[in-house]
Amino acid sequence: MPFDPQAPDLKVAVVGTGAMGRGIAQIAAQSGCTVLLFDAQPEAAAKAREALQHTFETLAAKGKLTADAAAAAADRLRVEHDLGGLAPAEVVVEAIVEDLDVKRRLFRELEDIVPADAVLASNTSSLSITAIATACRRPERVAGLHFFNPVPLMKVAEVIDGLRSDRAVGDTLMALVRRFGHQPVRALDTPGFIVNHAGRGYNTEALKLLGEGVAGVQAIDEILREQAGFRMGPFELMDLTGLDVSQPVMESIYRQFYDEPRYRPSALAALRRTGGLLGRKTGEGFYRYDGGQQAREAPVAAPAARPHSVWVADLLPDWAEQARQLAASLGAAVEHTAVPSEQALIVVTPCGEDVSFVCTRHGWDARRTVGLDMLVPQAKRRTVVLNPLTQPGHRDAAAGLFGADGVPVSLVRDSVGLVAQRVLACVVNIGCDIAQQGIATPADIDLAVQLGLGYPRGPLAWGDALGPRRLLAILEHMTAITGDPRYRPSPWLRRRAHLGVSLTTPEPAL
Numbered sequence: 001m002p003f004d005p006q007a008p009d010l011k012v013a014v015v016g017t018g019a020m021g022r023g024i025a026q027i028a029a030q031s032g033c034t035v036l037l038f039d040a041q042p043e044a045a046a047k048a049r050e051a052l053q054h055t056f057e058t059l060a061a062k063g064k065l066t067a068d069a070a071a072a073a074a075d076r077l078r079v080e081h082d083l084g085g086l087a088p089a090e091v092v093v094e095a096i097v098e099d100l101d102v103k104r105r106l107f108r109e110l111e112d113i114v115p116a117d118a119v120l121a122s123n124t125s126s127l128s129i130t131a132i133a134t135a136c137r138r139p140e141r142v143a144g145l146h147f148f149n150p151v152p153l154m155k156v157a158e159v160i161d162g163l164r165s166d167r168a169v170g171d172t173l174m175a176l177v178r179r180f181g182h183q184p185v186r187a188l189d190t191p192g193f194i195v196n197h198a199g200r201g202y203n204t205e206a207l208k209l210l211g212e213g214v215a216g217v218q219a220i221d222e223i224l225r226e227q228a229g230f231r232m233g234p235f236e237l238m239d240l241t242g243l244d245v246s247q248p249v250m251e252s253i254y255r256q257f258y259d260e261p262r263y264r265p266s267a268l269a270a271l272r273r274t275g276g277l278l279g280r281k282t283g284e285g286f287y288r289y290d291g292g293q294q295a296r297e298a299p300v301a302a303p304a305a306r307p308h309s310v311w312v313a314d315l316l317p318d319w320a321e322q323a324r325q326l327a328a329s330l331g332a333a334v335e336h337t338a339v340p341s342e343q344a345l346i347v348v349t350p351c352g353e354d355v356s357f358v359c360t361r362h363g364w365d366a367r368r369t370v371g372l373d374m375l376v377p378q379a380k381r382r383t384v385v386l387n388p389l390t391q392p393g394h395r396d397a398a399a400g401l402f403g404a405d406g407v408p409v410s411l412v413r414d415s416v417g418l419v420a421q422r423v424l425a426c427v428v429n430i431g432c433d434i435a436q437q438g439i440a441t442p443a444d445i446d447l448a449v450q451l452g453l454g455y456p457r458g459p460l461a462w463g464d465a466l467g468p469r470r471l472l473a474i475l476e477h478m479t480a481i482t483g484d485p486r487y488r489p490s491p492w493l494r495r496r497a498h499l500g501v502s503l504t505t506p507e508p509a510l
């Protein structure tokens with residue numbers, strides 16, 4: 001073991017005392033470590049210490065720390081005015097500017113200062129640990145230790161093994177993260193590691209839906225929150241993070257994976273970033289903000305119109321039956337005939353296909369056909385999909401019927417995979433491919449995504465809940481109709497769906 005992660009007097013150096021360095025120093029000091037703080041900006045480390053002292057006092061005032069523990073944590077913070085002061089450190093956590101050359105220079109300098117067996121860890125989000133380590137004579141002692149912002153509240157850290165990292169270094173960092181009160185997950189050195197890689201499915205697919213004109217920003221956010229079950233809509237999230245941060249991440253991960261179509265970013269986001277529509281920080285992003293308040297369109301009341309009768313196509317028997325029961329429970333006369341009557345509203349429940357495709361294939365009258373997304377049937381919102389020929393009367397009748405019980409209805413234009421299906425299938429598919437590439441174990445992928453992205457479940461557990469076979473069908477149909485390899489199913493998902501086993505099933509030992 002390179003150092004004893006439980007040693008009461010463990011000395012941790014934090015280089016770079018900005019947003020991340022401060023947070024890391026806080027949890028290290030609270031766990032009893034002595035923390036050596038260094039920053040290239042004069043006074044920055046001293047200011048960080050002052051701010052942390054204030055944080056500890058506030059925590060004590062709120063009863064989250066005893067006064068003694070707060071004073072002891074503050075006492076463990078030591079400001080160093082030159083890099084040489086870090087000589088006693090057993091582990092260094094670097095949280096400086098995200099620039100490969102600058103980080104490499106620092107790591108090279110640190111090697112001559114700290115003990116020969118000290119561990120050098122980088123908090124980089126987007127740079128390769130292997131690339132940073134090549135600057136060192138002993139690359140085996142370099143690893144990634146990636147926390148999330150704000151560090152004390154985001155209770156997960158990725159421990160990243162570079163190509164030359166000694167496994168024991170990562171093992172020790174895993175134990176150190178636990179000592180800090182966080183949950184460690186282990187990842188291979190690949191673009192985005194786990195969390196920033198897994199996050200590609202959400203924003204990029206929402207931007208693609210927006211770019212295709214399927215629905216507006218607010219409607220997509222509402223569907224993904226209230227029907228799919230995400231805590232925050234993708235556009236609200238991008239506005240919060242700022243496109244100056246999230247757009248380069250989308251671009252960088254796509255490029256680092258050699259233009260993998262699954263991660264292809266949207267030209268819409270690049271243009272908005274260029275135009276300065278960054279989000280909350282500039283007062284306008286995908287939404288406008290007046291005094292910090294997000295401007296929203298008022299909800300539209302469900303129309304009073306109702307269909308003469310409803311005929312539900314038997315595309316998938318279980319979804320069709322659920323749609324029939326729903327329509328009947330909302331007061332519709334449901335036809336149980338082989339073909340629809342002349343006056344019936346035709347309801348289809350596509351699985352990855354678009355409404356136009358299924359109408360044409362089966363010869364149904366597109367003018368009176370709408371789609372209904374049944375992937376998450378018991379949701380707080382319903383999505384009704386119009387095809388280019390849907391007549392306004394049938395549109396209003398469908399919106400009136402499916403909103404008759406007060407559940408809000410989103411009307412969207414035709415789209416492969418509709419909205420919720422498409423985004424959920426992409427999120428699960430990318431999670432599966434992270435497992436297929438052996439970047440992390442299924443358990444770590446799920447844990448990292450839940451804690452790092454705030455999804456209600458990890459992508460593999462979520463995929464299991466939605467049904468791997470159904471998700472596979474959604475992805476296969478989207479791939480067949482669009483010809484876009486973006487939607488091709490990961491072999492991990494395909495095999496487990498065919499075998500009828502959980503998406504968390506690991507690969508066999510050889």
Ligand SMILES: NC(=O)c1ccc[n+]([C@@H]2O[C@H](COP(=O)([O-])OP(=O)(O)OC[C@H]3O[C@@H](n4cnc5c(N)ncnc54)[C@H](O)[C@@H]3O)[C@@H](O)[C@H]2O)c1
Nearest residue numbers: 016017018019020021039040041095096097098124125149
């Ligand atoms: N902010 C986030 O959300 C976030 C999340 C995870 C990881 N990260 C990563 O953490 C690192 C730091 O990010 P941050 O947001 O804390 O940045 P920041 O700009 O808030 O702080 C960086 C600090 O490093 C100092 N610094 C720059 N070059 C230095 C050098 N050569 N030697 C010593 N100090 C130097 C700066 O003076 C500054 O105080 C980056 O690698 C970033 O990618 C950031």
